[in-house]
Amino acid sequence: MSSTPTGPRPGAPAPAAPSGPGAPGAAPLTRRVRAQAVFEMGTVLRNGEQLVITLVLPTLLLVVLARTGLVDLGTEDRISLVAPGVLALAVMSTAFTSQAIATGFDRRNGVLRLLATTPLGRGGLLAGKILGMACVQAVQMTVLVVVAVVLGWRPDVAGVPAALVVLVLGTSAFTALALLLAGTLRAEAVLAVANLVWVLLLAGGGVVLPADLLPGPMGSLATLLPSGALGEGLRTALTGGGLPLAPIVVLTVWTVAAGALVSRAFRWS
Amino acid sequence: MPVDSSPPDQPAVAVTALVKRYRGATAVDGLTLTAPTGQVTALLGPNGAGKTTTVECCEGLRRADGGTVRVLGLDPATDAKALRPRVGVMLQDGGLPTTVRAEEVLRHVSTMYARPRDPGELSERLGLGGFARTQVRRLSGGERQRLALATAVVGRPELVFLDEPSAGMDPQARLAVWDLVRELREDGTTIVLTTHQMAEAEALADHVAVVDHGTTVAAGTVAELVGSNASIRVRVTGHHEDRDLASALRTALAGTGTATDVDVSTCGAPDTLEVTGAVTPQVVHAVTGWAHEHDLLVRSLTTGRRTLEDVFLDLTGRSLR
Numbered sequence: 248m249s250s251t252p253t254g255p256r257p258g259a260p261a262p263a264a265p266s267g268p269g270a271p272g273a274a275p276l277t278r279r280v281r282a283q284a285v286f287e288m289g290t291v292l293r294n295g296e297q298l299v300i301t302l303v304l305p306t307l308l309l310v311v312l313a314r315t316g317l318v319d320l321g322t323e324d325r326i327s328l329v330a331p332g333v334l335a336l337a338v339m340s341t342a343f344t345s346q347a348i349a350t351g352f353d354r355r356n357g358v359l360r361l362l363a364t365t366p367l368g369r370g371g372l373l374a375g376k377i378l379g380m381a382c383v384q385a386v387q388m389t390v391l392v393v394v395a396v397v398l399g400w401r402p403d404v405a406g407v408p409a410a411l412v413v414l415v416l417g418t419s420a421f422t423a424l425a426l427l428l429a430g431t432l433r434a435e436a437v438l439a440v441a442n443l444v445w446v447l448l449l450a451g452g453g454v455v456l457p458a459d460l461l462p463g464p465m466g467s468l469a470t471l472l473p474s475g476a477l478g479e480g481l482r483t484a485l486t487g488g489g490l491p492l493a494p495i496v497v498l499t500v501w502t503v504a505a506g507a508l509v510s511r512a513f514r515w516s
Numbered sequence: 517m518p519v520d521s522s523p524p525d526q527p528a529v530a531v532t533a534l535v536k537r538y539r540g541a542t543a544v545d546g547l548t549l550t551a552p553t554g555q556v557t558a559l560l561g562p563n564g565a566g567k568t569t570t571v572e573c574c575e576g577l578r579r580a581d582g583g584t585v586r587v588l589g590l591d592p593a594t595d596a597k598a599l600r601p602r603v604g605v606m607l608q609d610g611g612l613p614t615t616v617r618a619e620e621v622l623r624h625v626s627t628m629y630a631r632p633r634d635p636g637e638l639s640e641r642l643g644l645g646g647f648a649r650t651q652v653r654r655l656s657g658g659e660r661q662r663l664a665l666a667t668a669v670v671g672r673p674e675l676v677f678l679d680e681p682s683a684g685m686d687p688q689a690r691l692a693v694w695d696l697v698r699e700l701r702e703d704g705t706t707i708v709l710t711t712h713q714m715a716e717a718e719a720l721a722d723h724v725a726v727v728d729h730g731t732t733v734a735a736g737t738v739a740e741l742v743g744s745n746a747s748i749r750v751r752v753t754g755h756h757e758d759r760d761l762a763s764a765l766r767t768a769l770a771g772t773g774t775a776t777d778v779d780v781s782t783c784g785a786p787d788t789l790e791v792t793g794a795v796t797p798q799v800v801h802a803v804t805g806w807a808h809e810h811d812l813l814v815r816s817l818t819t820g821r822r823t824l825e826d827v828f829l830d831l832t833g834r835s836l837r
Contacts (some may be wrong), residue, residue, distance in 0.1 A: 272630035273601040282627040290615055353613065361611025364575050365628045365671070366601045516577070 256346055275368030283367060283375025288382045291345060300445070301340045301387055306394055308455060309333040313398050319458070330395035330402070331410075331481035332455035337387045338414060339454060339474060342421035344441045346380050350429035351437030359515050369515065384418065406484035413480035413491060416498035420473040423505035430513030448474040457482065470494075473501045521781075522554055526589055527704040528553045528675050529574055535582030536569050543569045545730035546583070551708045551723065556701050556716040557794040559710040560824065561727035567710035568608055570727070571677045574708070588675060601629060604673030607666045608710075615733040618644060618663050621652060623669060630673035630828050640739050642666050657684030665693060669700060676700065682716060694719055714824040726828055732772040733831045742822045750803055751788045754812035762789055768806045770825075776797040795819060 256279055273279070291297045312318060312329040320328055353359050392400075402410075432496050448454055453475030455510045458466045469475035470493070480494030524555055529551035534546040544566040551557035559567045570589055572578045573585050576592035576599065590599055612621050622639065626632035636806055642662050647655055655663065658780055659685060667751055668676050681697070682690040697707055717724050718738055725735040758764040766780040769791075778793030791803060800819065807814050 274628055274630050279628050282624060286616075286620075286624050287611075288622075290613065294615060356614055357607050357609045357611030359611075360577055360614050361605065361607055361667070362625075364577065364600060364603070364605040364607075365625055367628050368597065369602060 261429050264453050276371065279371050279372045282379060283362075283372060284378035284382060287349070287376050287379025290349065291341075291379070292386075297345050297349075301337065301345055301383060302390060305333050305337040305340060305387070308336065309394055310393060310398070312455070313395075320456070322461070326395060326398055326400045327402075327486055328457065328482065329455070330391075330398075330400045331485045332457075332478050333395070334388060334391055334414075335417065335454045335474070335478040335481050336449065337391055337415050338384060338477060339421055339445060339448060341380055341384045341387060342418045343425045344445045345383070346422055347425035347428045347437050347441040350376060350426060350431065351434045351441075354429060354515065355434035357516070361375065373426075380422065381418065389416075402485040403487040406487060406489075409484035409490050410481055413484060413494060413498070416495060416502060417473065417477035417480070420477075420501040420505060423433060423502055423509055424473070426509045426513060427505055430509060430515075439476060450470065452478075454478040463505045471497055473498060476501075481516070526553070527551055528588055529557070529708055530586040530777065531570065531574065531583065533583035534570060534573060534585060536566075536573060536578065536579055537581050543730055544573075544805070547727065547730060548732050548735075549725050550735070551706060553706050553715050554701070554704050555722040556697065556707045556709070556720050557723040557725065558721035559708070559725050559727050560712070560714065560717045560721075560828070561710075562712055563728045566730035567727055568679055569730075571679055571708065571710060575603065575677055576600075590708060601671065602674045604668040604671060604676040606668035606676070606678045606681060608683070610660050610664050612652045612664060612667070613662060615651060617649050617651055618659070619648040621663060622666050625667045626670045632670050633672055633682075635666075635670060638666050638670055638672040643689070658686055658689045661685055662689060662693065665696065668722060669696075673705065675706040678707065680711060681709055682711075682713070693696075714828075718824060724824065726824075726831060728828075728832045734827065738824065741827050742824060746792075746819060746821050747826075748795055748800060748803060748817065749783060749788065750791070750807075750817045751785075751815045752812040753787060753815055754807075754810070756810050756812060759786075762788065764810075765791070765803065765806055766790055768809075769799070769802055772798075772802045774802060792822070 272300065291301065309329060312320075312333075313326045322328055343408075350359075359372065362372050367375065425441070428440055451461060451469065452472050453461060453466070453469030454477065458469040458475045458479060461469055470479060476494035476497035480491040480498070483489070483491035483494070527550045529549060531547060531549040534544050534547045534549075547566060547570055549557070549559065549570065559570065561567055569578065573580045574587050574592055576596040580595050581636070586830060587599055588602060592599055599719060619635065619639065620710065622635045622644070626635050641647055642661060642665065644659075644666060647659050652660065653661070668678065675720065678697070682693050685693065694716075697709070701707060709716075709720070722737060723735070724738055724741055726733050726741070752761070762780045762782045769778060769780065770776060774796075778791050778795065778799060780789055780791050782788065783790035792798065800817070804814060804817070
């Protein structure tokens with residue numbers, strides 16, 4: 248990854264003295280990254296399939312699991328269990344599946360190479376992509392939290408800071424995994440794998456439903472997956488269980504490991 | 517800052533002995549290219565000659581395995597940040613996001629620059645208006661090329677790399693692109709383009725580098741490459757006692773005293789001869805006189821300048837397309 252500093256350096260932004268009316272120059276870094284983030288956000292929010300996986304499915308799951316007895320949760324307070332899980336699922340949808348597919352196709356279509364030749368550069372492009380998905384996630388979280396509260400959710404407010412830590416770490420881990428897929432596989436394979444992994448983790452990854460509802464060893468395995476750690480972390484924090492240390496450690500390990508692999512294996516073309 | 521330290525007479529692009537290998541296969545093998553500032557330089561060669569790899573090394577998209585690459589006096593591998601605002605790029609495969617509208621792509625790329633050209637004005641100039649609100653994935657090949665060209669120049673670059681700029685375009689769109697290239701040149705922009713079409717190189721380029729098998733086989737202005745010499749192509753039928761018509765004609769012309777500065781070769785078929793060198797009316801007369809003397813019927817006779825295609829055939833023994 249680029250070693251370009253990601254913040255405006257004091258005194259440095261002043262471009263070389265303009266040598267005439269046509270002197271070219273880069274827009275400021277913050278404007279470039281913001282423009283890329285808005286661009287990425289627009290492509291997700293206007294894409295039907297992406298909207299289904301990032302917003303429609305999580306909202307449906309939230310309503311169905313909270314209001315029907317289709318799945319036995321072993322508790323009367325269904326919404327307290329379901330709401331954090333659905334938030335975790337939404338993170339997985341956006342930071343992993345959506346990000347992997349968008350980046351995989353941008354790579355195949357040469358978009359990554361073209362934008363890398365503009366003043367945005369490779370570092371700015373990645374920053375813009377990550378920031379764009381983070382904004383999509385903010386929209387998602389707002390919608391889902393409002394729906395959950397309407398359905399009767401009363402999260403433990405004291406746990407919100409810990410939940411935010413878990414959210415950021417989970418987003419980082421899944422973003423790194425998404426970039427690992429997108430930067431190494433063919434676009435069609437990225438599409439297939441990103442969707443398949445989403446379905447598998449939804450079913451057996453301990454994301455929406457607690458890992459201890461899974462049969463036998465699958466439960467303990469799930470807590471070591473980023474999906475299970477994210478789900479457990481949010482459930483613990485938002486139901487008054489204090490700081491979820493084990494999930495935080497698991498998510499940190501996944502982020503560091505996947506991030507290291509991305510910086511070695513990611514191919515731009 | 518190092519950005520403005522380049523002397524004005526330095527070439528915009530100087531590539532020396534460039535080598536680039538892909539998994540053992542050598543794509544570029546000692547290529548040398550000089551693109552003078554403010555002029556149009558064409559890399560001309562067949563597909564697979566190494567043109568795209570060469571410009572990608574100049575754009576900072578690939579690292580050279582050997583040789584040196586200097587772009588505006590800087591190294592694209594290490595000075596990418598300083599070069600990106602000053603260099604515009606049009607990739608051969610477009611590189612345009614597919615799910616957004618054409619006008620949004622252009623506007624988006626323009627926001628990366630401090631003083632971009634007005635996207636609306638540029639759209640009008642390149643005739644993008646008709647499809648500005650169409651999604652990129654629904655555009656035709658020629659429309660995509662025009663959009664890619666617009667994104668390459670929207671940041672007012674000093675230097676633009678255009679990889680196969682008119683590929684897939686109909687003749688009208690191609691002329692629009694050629695006009696824009698000439699306008700850019702008049703504004704002082706340096707242009708490096710790749711093409712496998714001689715017509716494009718001849719129409720646009722001040723300098724041509726002929727590339728084959730990853731190396732430069734000839735370089736110079738179009739006039740230097742094709743030479744000042746003209747040629748006569750003559751096709752005859754009839755029986756001649758000497759089966760090697762070319763050497764017979766060469767001997768005959770040498771004997772006339774008026775056509776000493778020419779050479780004769782067969783051109784494709786044994787009955788078609790090419791006379792190259794100082795072609796004068798006397799030489800044409802001597803050629804038809806020789807045919808008359810030996811009772812050979814001249815089926816066709818053309819005189820003209822050699823083309824880049826002829827030069828390329830001479831250099832590589834291969835047809836360009």
